[in-house]
Every structure is written in C-alpha cells, then in structure tokens.
Amino acid sequence: MRMRFGATTIGLIAAAVAVIICLAVLPGVGQQARNTNPFPAYRPPRMADGHPDLNGIWQALVFSANWDLQDHDAQPGPRPEIMGAYGAGPAGQSIVEGGEIPYKPEALAKKKANFEKRMTVDVSDDKKWHATGDPELKCYMPGVPRATYMPFPFQIVQGSSPYILMAYEFTSATRTIRMNSTQESPTDSWMGWSRGRWEGDTLVVDVTGLREETWFDRAGDYHSDALHVVERYTPVSPYHMMYEATIEDPNVYTRPWKISFPLYRRMEKNVQLLEFKCVPFTEDMLYGRFRKQSSN
Amino acid sequence: MSHRLWISTGVLAIAIAAAVPSIITGQAPAPAAKRTAAANKKSAVPHTPWGDPDLQGVWNDATSTPLQRPTTIGQKDVLSTENEAEGFEEQLANDLNRDRRDGGAEVDVNRAYNEHWMDSRRLKITADRRTSLIVDPPDGRIPPLVPLSPERQKIRADQAASAARFNAGLPLYAQDFSLPVRCIIRTDSPPYLPTIYNNDFQIFQGPGYVTIVPEMIHSPRIIPLDGRPHIGKNLKQWLGDTRGHFEGETLVIETTNFRTDPGVVYQGANPATYKITERFTRVDADTINYEFTVEDPMTWTKPWTARIPWTKIDPKEQQYEYACHEDNYDIVHLLSGARLREKKGEVK
Amino acid sequence: MVVLVILAAVPVFAHHAFASEFDANKPVKFKGTVTKMEWINPHAWIHVNVKKPDGTVEEWMIEAGTPNTLLRRGFTKQSLLPGTEVVVDGYQSKDGSLRANGRDITLPNGQTLFLGNAVPDAPYQDKSK
Numbered sequence: 154m155r156m157r158f159g160a161t162t163i164g165l166i167a168a169a170v171a172v173i174i175c176l177a178v179l180p181g182v183g184q185q186a187r188n189t190n191p192f193p194a195y196r197p198p199r200m201a202d203g204h205p206d207l208n209g210i211w212q213a214l215v216f217s218a219n220w221d222l223q224d225h226d227a228q229p230g231p232r233p234e235i236m237g238a239y240g241a242g243p244a245g246q247s248i249v250e251g252g253e254i255p256y257k258p259e260a261l262a263k264k265k266a267n268f269e270k271r272m273t274v275d276v277s278d279d280k281k282w283h284a285t286g287d288p289e290l291k292c293y294m295p296g297v298p299r300a301t302y303m304p305f306p307f308q309i310v311q312g313s314s315p316y317i318l319m320a321y322e323f324t325s326a327t328r329t330i331r332m333n334s335t336q337e338s339p340t341d342s343w344m345g346w347s348r349g350r351w352e353g354d355t356l357v358v359d360v361t362g363l364r365e366e367t368w369f370d371r372a373g374d375y376h377s378d379a380l381h382v383v384e385r386y387t388p389v390s391p392y393h394m395m396y397e398a399t400i401e402d403p404n405v406y407t408r409p410w411k412i413s414f415p416l417y418r419r420m421e422k423n424v425q426l427l428e429f430k431c432v433p434f435t436e437d438m439l440y441g442r443f444r445k446q447s448s449n
Numbered sequence: 450m451s452h453r454l455w456i457s458t459g460v461l462a463i464a465i466a467a468a469v470p471s472i473i474t475g476q477a478p479a480p481a482a483k484r485t486a487a488a489n490k491k492s493a494v495p496h497t498p499w500g501d502p503d504l505q506g507v508w509n510d511a512t513s514t515p516l517q518r519p520t521t522i523g524q525k526d527v528l529s530t531e532n533e534a535e536g537f538e539e540q541l542a543n544d545l546n547r548d549r550r551d552g553g554a555e556v557d558v559n560r561a562y563n564e565h566w567m568d569s570r571r572l573k574i575t576a577d578r579r580t581s582l583i584v585d586p587p588d589g590r591i592p593p594l595v596p597l598s599p600e601r602q603k604i605r606a607d608q609a610a611s612a613a614r615f616n617a618g619l620p621l622y623a624q625d626f627s628l629p630v631r632c633i634i635r636t637d638s639p640p641y642l643p644t645i646y647n648n649d650f651q652i653f654q655g656p657g658y659v660t661i662v663p664e665m666i667h668s669p670r671i672i673p674l675d676g677r678p679h680i681g682k683n684l685k686q687w688l689g690d691t692r693g694h695f696e697g698e699t700l701v702i703e704t705t706n707f708r709t710d711p712g713v714v715y716q717g718a719n720p721a722t723y724k725i726t727e728r729f730t731r732v733d734a735d736t737i738n739y740e741f742t743v744e745d746p747m748t749w750t751k752p753w754t755a756r757i758p759w760t761k762i763d764p765k766e767q768q769y770e771y772a773c774h775e776d777n778y779d780i781v782h783l784l785s786g787a788r789l790r791e792k793k794g795e796v797k
Numbered sequence: 798m799v800v801l802v803i804l805a806a807v808p809v810f811a812h813h814a815f816a817s818e819f820d821a822n823k824p825v826k827f828k829g830t831v832t833k834m835e836w837i838n839p840h841a842w843i844h845v846n847v848k849k850p851d852g853t854v855e856e857w858m859i860e861a862g863t864p865n866t867l868l869r870r871g872f873t874k875q876s877l878l879p880g881t882e883v884v885v886d887g888y889q890s891k892d893g894s895l896r897a898n899g900r901d902i903t904l905p906n907g908q909t910l911f912l913g914n915a916v917p918d919a920p921y922q923d924k925s926k
Contacts, residue, residue, distance in 0.1 A: 201498030208655040277785065279778050279842075279858065293775045308671055312654040313497050314505040318662065318669065325668035329651070329768070339873040340836040340864060342770035364775075423677045428686045430668075432633050432774045433624075440623040443784035445791070554821035558888045561815045562899050565870075565912050566862025618817045618891045632839070646866050664865065769865045776837040779860075783818055786892035 192389040197354060200311065205354045205388050207309045207317075210419040210426065213396070216304035217245030219289075221372040222412065223253060231272045242371070248302070250411040254374060260405045267373030276439050283366040287373075291439060292431035294326040294343035296367030297360045297382050298398040298412065306419055308426050317349060317356075322426045330358055338362025341378065356386040369400075377404035392418045494698045494731050499656045501674075502698045502731055507768050508759035510641065510739065511570035511648040513541035516755060518581035518589030526589060528578040537580070542572040568646045575758055584740075585754040591716075592749040601719065601747075604711050619787045619796060623780060628712045630780070632773035634687050635665040639704055639725055640715060640741040643757065650759065651768045659693055659700055659729075666773045672702055679705050687713060689725075700729040719747040735761045815888075818860075819898045823889035828905065829857060831881040836864040836874045843877070843899060845885060859885055859899040871915035883910060 197205040220228070220242040230240035247253070256264065270285035289295055295303060305322035317330040330349040338346030338361050346362035365378040385397040394416040401409040495503040518526070528534040543549075547564040550557060575582075581589030597605070611625050620626055629635045636644055647664040654660070662669045672693040680690045690706040704727075707713050709720040728740040737759040744752030790796045829845035841861040846854050867876070882905050887897040902910045 206656075208658070276781050279781070282776070282778070288775075294772060310653040310655045310658055310660045310671070312505055313503070314653065316651070316653065318651075318653040318660060320660070320662075320669045320671060325666075327662055327667050327669050328770075329662075339769075339868045341874070343772045343775055344770060425673065425680070426671060427680070427684070428688070430633060430687050432631065436623040436631070440780060440784055443781065443788055444622040445788065554824060554888070555816065557900065558816045558819050558821045558898070559814060560900070562860075562862050563901060563909065563912075565909070566866055568866065615817050616814055646863050766869045769868050771838050771863070771865060773839050776835070777839060778842070779818065779840065782890065782892075782894075782896065786818065786890060786894070789892045 190389065190395070192393065192395075195389050195391075197388040197391075201313060204351050205356075206311065207356060207386060207388065207394070208311050210306050210308045210424055211394060211416040212306040212419055213302040213414055213416055215245065215248050215302055215414040217243045218248045218302045218412075218414070219299065219304060219370055221245065222249055222370050222374055223247045223372070225372070248412045248414050250413060255407045255410055257405060257407055264373045264375060267368065267375055269373075271371060271373060274438055277442070287371055288367055289371065290435070292324055292435045293366070294324055295321075296343055296363050297328070297345050297347070298384065298400070299367065299369055300326060300328075300344070301384075301396060301398070301416070302414065305429060306424075306426055320426065322429050324429060324431055330356075341365070343367065345382070352385075354387060356384075358384040358386070360384065375405070376400070376402045379404050386416075389415070392420065394418075493733075495734075497654055501654060501659075502695060502700065503654070504652045504659060504700065504729055504731055504737060505654050507649055507651045507762050507764075507766070508737055509568070509570060509649050509762050510643050510757050510759045511568045511573075512575050512582070512643050512757065513538065513545060513572050514574045514579060514582055515541070516582045516642065517591060518583070522580050524588065525580055526584075526587065528580060534574065534578045537578075538572075538574045541574065545572060566646065568648050570760075571643060571645060571648065577758070579756075582755040582757050583753055584756050585742075586751065592751045592753055594748060595746070595750055597748075601717070605717055608711050608717065615783075617796075618783060618790075620783055623784065626780065626783075628687075628710075632666060632777050634668070634713070635663075635773070637663040637666055637668040637670075638688060638713070639670075639727060640743060640755070641727075641739060641757070647771060649762065649768050659702075662768070664768050665771045667771055670702075682706070685709065698730055702727050702729075714745075715743055717748070718743070718745040722747045724752075737761075815898055818890060819888040819896075820891045821888060823891075824887070825889050825897050826884070826886045827857075828882060828884050830879075831877060831883055832856070832879050834874070834877045838863055838865070841867075843883070843902070845883060855895055857885070857895045857897060859887065859897055859902065861899045861902070867911055867915075870911075870913075872911060873915070876915055877910065 200206050217225070224247045225242075225245055227244045228242045230236060230242050232240060267287075271287040272290065273285040274291060275285060276282050289299075289303075294300075300307065300321045300323065303321070303323050307319055307321040310318040310320065315332045315334070317332065318327060319330065320327045326344055328344040328347055330347045332349045334348045336348075341362050341364045343364050345360040347358050347360050349356055349358045351357070360382040361380075363376075363378075363380050363382070365376065365380070368375050379402050381401040383399045383401075385395075387395045387397075389395050395413065396416050397411060397413040399409050399411045400406070497503050497505070522537075528537055547560045547562065547567055549560065583589045583591065586592060611620075612627070614620055614625060615627070615630070623631060628638075636642070636647070641650065641663065649664050651662045652659065653662065657675050658671060658673055660669050660671045668688060670688060670691050672691045674693050674695070676694065677692070679692060684690070685706055685708040687708055689704040691702050691704045693700055693702040695701070704725050707720050707723065711717065714720050714723045715725070723745045724743070726742045728738075730738045730740075732738050738756055739759050740754060740756045742752055742754040743749075787796075827847050829847040831843060832846050833844040835842040835844070841864045843859040843861055845857045845859055847857055848854055884903045884905060885897060885899055886901040886903075887899050890896040904910060
C-alpha cells in the first residue's frame with residue numbers, strides 16, 4: 154500500500170521539525186535549568202587539517218584561583234604591614250568541581266605546612282632548595298594547570314606541524330604539545346610532558362612527568378611526582394574556550410578531581426604577550442644572604 | 450488554509466532553522482592568504498596551508514666554523530679543496546675537543562667534562578666550507594670599533610672586572626654574574642649563535658605568526674607578520690620586540706626595544722643606536738639559512754653580517770625543556786664558596 | 798700542521814667557566830656508589846657515596862653537563878640508577894666542599910658513562926667517535 158501524505162500533514166511535520174531545530178540551537182529556550190554549557194552550539198573555524206583553530210592570546214579571569222583554588226575570602230596576603238592593599242588577595246569561588254579538593258587526611262598536613270612556609274626561602278643547602286616556599290614566589294615555572302589560571306595571558310601557536318606551542322607570559326614559560334605521540338616522558342620537567350589529541354572539537358592534553366615541586370596555588374595546594382593531569386580545551390564561541398583539567402595523584406588525593414573555567418580571547422587591538430622575566434625580581438630574596446658585606 | 454501555504458510555511462521554517470546556527474556562530478579573526486596556491490606550487494620551498502614559506506620543525510645550528518676568519522687563513526673565504534676543508538675541520542675539531550687531557554690542570558678544569566656531553570655537530574664546519582660565519586665585510590671579521598665614549602668605556606671596564614671576579618670564583622653578589630649565569634638570557638638572545646650544546650631551535654607557525662623557541666632558555670620570540678607597529682618606545686625587553694614579514698621566500702625580522710642593561714645587545718653595543726635584522730630562508734628540505742646583520746655606528750665602523758646554516762634534525766630527536774633558574778645551584782655554590790674562602794682568609 | 802688562531806663561534810659570555818668554581822690544584826679521583834642522579838639544568842648532578850679507608854662515608858656531588866644532550870641520545874632518568882659503582886676523575890670545589898666536576902666518569906671496568914647512544918637506533922650519532 155502506497156503511503157500518501159496530504160499537503161497539510163507535510164506542512165505540519167515540517168513546522169514541527171523547524172520548531173525542534175530552533176529549540177536545539179537557540180540559547181536557553183526550554184533548557185535553562187539543565188544546561189551546564191551557557192553557550193549556544195558553536196562550530197569554530199578550522200585549520201587545514203579540519204581541527205579547530207585555537208590560535209590566539211587567551212587569559213583566565215578566575216585568576217583569584219592562583220591565590221586559592223577553593224572558596225576563599227579576601228585576605229591581607231603575606232607581609233601586610235609593608236604591602237597593605239597592594240599585597241592583598243581577592244575573594245574567589247572554588248573552581249574545583251564539587252568545591253573541595255579530596256585530600257587524603259594525612260596529606261592535608263603538608264598543605265598546611267606549605268602555606269605556613271610559603272614565604273620561607275632557603276637555598277643555602279642544595280638538598281633543601283625546594284623544601285619550602287611557593288615556587289611562584291621564586292619565579293619558577295608554574296607547571297600545569299597553574300600556568301593556565303595565573304593573572305597573565307598565554308598564546309597558542311598552532312600550525313601544520315605535529316606540535317602545538319603554548320607560550321605563557323609568566324617567566325616566558327613554554328610547553329610543547331606533542332600531537333598524537335605515544336612517547337613517554339624521559340625525565341621530569343617544570344612544565345611537564347604534554348601529549349595531545351583531538352576528540353571532536355576538544356583538544357585533549359595528557360600531561361605527565363611534572364616536577365613534584367610545583368604548587369597549584371599560593372594556598373599550598375600540592376601534589377607528588379605521581380601527578381597526572383588531563384586538560385580539555387573546547388572552543389565555545391569566537392571569544393571563549395572552556396578549559397577543564399582532571400587532576401589525579403593517588404599519593405595525595407582519595408580520587409581524581411576536576412577544575413573548570415572559561416578562557417577568554419584577548420581582543421585588544423595589537424595585543425601581544427609582553428615579558429615577565431621575574432628572575433631579577435627574586436635574586437636579592439634568594440641570594441642576598443651571600444652578598445659580600447663590604448660591597449654596595 | 451490552502452495546502453500550498455502549509456508546505457511553503459513548513460519549508461520556510463526549516464530554511465530559517467537551518468540558517469540559525471550560522472547566524473549565531475561568529476567568525477574569529479580569519480587570516481588572509483598571502484599567496485595563491487598556484488604561486489606556491491611553482492616554488493621549491495614548501496608552504497604552510499595558509500601560504501607562508503614553511504619553516505616549521507626543530508633545527509640545529511652547531512658548527513665549528515668560527516664567527517671570524519682566522520688570521521692565518523688570509524683572505525680565503527671558502528676552502529676550495531676537500532683536503533683543505535678536511536685539514537681546517539680537523540684542526541678546529543682538535544682544538545674544541547673536550548676529551549683532550551693535555552695543557553695542564555688549569556686548562557683541563559675548564560674543559561669541564563667529556564665530549565659526549567657536548568653537541569658533536571659543533572665539530573663540523575659548514576657544508577659550504579666557508580672559513581668564517583661572517584660573510585660581510587669580505588674579510589670575514591667584525592669591523593673595528595669606533596672610539597667609545599668614556600661612559601661606554603666604563604661600562605666595558607665594569608663588565609671586565611665582573612668577569613675577572615667570576616673567573617677567580619669571587620663574585621660579589623648575584624647581579625655580579627653575567628646574564629647567562631643568572632639564567633636571564635642565553636642562546637635566546639639575538640643574534641642566534643652556535644654554542645657548545647643544546648643548539649636547537651623549534652619554529653612554530655600559525656596564520657599571521659612565526660614563533661622561534663630556542664632551547665636555552667625556552668623563551669619564545671612570537672613574531673607578528675601583520676605589519677603592526679612595534680610596542681611603544683618606553684617599553685624595553687630583554688629579547689626586544691620583533692616584527693616580521695616575508696620577502697619572497699625569506700622571513701625578515703627586525704627587533705627593537707631592547708633593555709639597556711649591559712649584556713643585552715650584542716657585544717656591548719649601544720642600545721639606543723643598535724639595529725639587528727635577521728633573515729630566515731628555507732633553502733631545501735633540511736636547511737634554513739639564518740643570516741643576521743648587526744649595525745651600530747656608535748660601536749662598529751660599519752654593519753656586519755653572518756650566515757649560519759640551520760639543519761633540520763631527525764624527528765626522533767627533540768627539543769627538551771631547559772629550565773635554568775629553577776635549579777641553578779651554581780649561583781649559591783659560587784657565592785657561598787667565595788664568602789667561605791674570604792672568611793677563612795684564603796682570599797680577600 | 799697549520800696552527801689556526803681560532804676565534805670560535807661560541808659567544809662571548811662565560812657560560813660557566815669551570816675554573817671559577819673548581820680548583821686546578823685539587824684534582825680528585827675516587828670510586829663511589831651512585832645514590833641519586835639529578836636530571837636537571839643547567840647542570841646534571843650525580844650524587845656519589847665514597848667509602849673512606851676508615852670506614853666513614855663521604856657524600857660527594859659531581860657536576861656534569863646538560864641532560865638534554867643525553868636525552869637526545871636515548872638516555873633517560875632510568876639510565877643511571879642508584880647503586881651503580883662509578884669512578885670519578887675531576888677537580889674539587891675551591892671552597893673545599895665535597896663537590897667536584899665530573900671531568901671523566903667511568904664504570905669500574907673503564908667504560909665511560911653515557912658514551913654512545915642508549916639505544917642502537919637512537920638518531921643522534923656521536924660523530925666525534
């Protein structure tokens with residue numbers, strides 16, 4: 154039996170399909186309560202290989218997370234008697250999914266010790282160079298994911314080679330994302346060993362081989378040499394990229410945990426990374442005790 | 450309603466619905482293709498998909514060919530025979546080899562450690578057998594200095610005094626060391642010159658940018674190609690500020706806005722009048738010719754130019770992270786060692 | 798043989814003149830056991846325990862080159878493990894501390910440490926040999 158649809162039926166079905174399509178793409182309509190992604194569906198411009206073009210200068214606005222990943226009030230900061238409001242830190246809401254970092258109870262003591270000694274710098278003994286003091290304070294490369302939410306821009310240079318460059322303004326730190334690589338990290342490094350691949354329009358970066366001395370923030374949040382980070386970069390508008398990092402370290406946490414926040418494209422005309430070579434800002438702090446006393 | 454109207458309404462609705470996503474999807478800044486695909490095809494140089502000459506990859510610049518032509522070779526700019534070239538190369542390799550144990554203890558200490566910690570490619574002369582990296586002036590040597598002002602002479606004298614204290618192991622404070630020892634700049638400061646190890650540069654390109662990352666000390670030069678002006682003249686950087694453009698197949702870059710600290714611009718030149726232009730030309734699958742011209746009428750009687758071939762390295766070799774300041778124990782050893790020796794009365 | 802006046806391409810700055818830190822008048826040569834190797838820049842450090850005739854143990858730190866050169870030849874942090882016996886030939890630190898540069902580091906059988914490539918097909922061939 155041949156099916157026949159009357160004109161009216163065809164029109165009604167078409168209109169219904171159209172409404173469904175509109176509901177799917179228009180923001181918020183009928184979906185506000187459930188939708189965790191506030192952006193409408195977006196198809197980013199592509200590189201010649203068909204993958205999204207992530208080139209550009211990006212920066213996080215949740216830089217208060219560099220003070221403390223978790224919920225925190227505004228604070229006077231270290232040495233308020235000298236620094237006043239200059240040295241104070243803003244309040245911030247946790248960028249950790251679920252709010253809290255799932256430390257093992259015995260691992261929390263080290264976080265507390267880190268924080269208490271965040272300004273204690275002692276390089277007189279090689280064995281204790283990294284025992285105390287926030288590495289950021291000393292102008293050491295911040296590692297991953299901290300580099301992403303520091304209050305400095307970074308630039309992604311993506312071309313037609315098997316490598317993507319991420320260049321951070323803070324201490325001119327760089328990291329190379331080795332695309333579709335199976336090579337293991339031959340040794341530890343401050344910015345880690347990054348291997349990338351595409352999952353749809355998301356750049357997934359697997360980071361291992363991170364130096365255990367890096368911290369996640371100025372609150373003393375830390376990890377061991379077993380740290381494994383998986384980042385996800387997803388363009389969600391011409392001006393935003395969603396960033397997510399899953400952090401895993403069975404020595405320190407009871408389970409993996411996640412942070413997420415948007416990255417914003419810097420749009421100023423002729424914007425570029427400038428230099429923040431902070432080594433000269435730390436030399437007196439690190440080495441002043443070894444200065445020849447009779448010298449000026 | 451008539452059946453035709455229903456169909457039209459439905460089809461129109463679908464058409465609108467299909468258009469909605471592209472209305473919402475904006476366009477991020479799109480690069481302009483500078484060359485036609487046809488023009489690129491004619492050239493022997495590979496090009497990126499967006500039309501720029503392709504310089505991407507990891508490149509090594511190690512060589513034993515000296516910057517300046519040795520005085521004993523006379524005016525010979527290129528060695529004409531295999532034998533000549535071999536002899537020249539052999540002599541250089543012998544002089545540079547770190548496994549030699551002759552010359553006494555003073556010389557031996559400075560050889561530091563075995564040859565295999567070094568880049569062995571630095572024992573080879575350039576493939577074109579030149580006797581110097583400098584190609585202009587024709588005598589292959591840095592032009593003479595102009596008379597320096599008393600202020601400039603004092604800066605040089607101060608630097609020499611710092612170096613003498615360093616060599617004696619008696620630095621006064623951290624800032625008494627050279628910029629490389631302090632881990633502020635090393636090979637990443639232009640002009641790029643071959644050194645004893647880690648002679649590699651990774652070039653990344655994206656639409657509108659070329660970025661050069663030397664291994665030591667990991668600082669990128671991110672070079673916009675869109676013709677934007679340099680940063681304001683009151684902004685000064687350790688690596689300056691670079692702008693580039695392609696002239697045919699050659700990337701030409703100019704760098705300004707250098708800091709005025711001693712040791713930033715090349716060989717104690719005068720930052721205010723110093724100019725450096727660098728050129729990168731991919732000459733074949735495995736070679737980039739890197740050329741730099743340096744000029745400063747307050748320092749040299751004329752500009753001078755050097756050319757250094759960069760060779761593509763095996764993809765299995767890579768550039769690795771070179772953190773420097775993070776584990777720079779030597780600074781503490783040298784400073785605390787000096788203070789200890791002074792305390793013990795061994796030195797003043 | 799023509800003696801060339803070599804004006805090498807090595808830049809003017811003193812990367813690290815070893816004579817600034819280590820004393821030509823204090824050569825050392827001893828056998829010890831590796832306790833740790835720090836694969837760091839600007840210099841790798843090999844920690845060696847040296848047993849003295851009286852039975853006490855001295856902890857020495859031996860300064861070596863950049864590990865990046867080794868990584869490119871296929872060596873990794875697994876290539877020198879604690880417990881390995883080595884012979885160190887070098888010069889001691891000017892201030893008398895238990896530090897020396899590793900002028901020549903060998904295994905007891907005379908084989909030089911980190912010579913050649915870690916794996917036969919490692920791309921970087923040491924052309925000086």
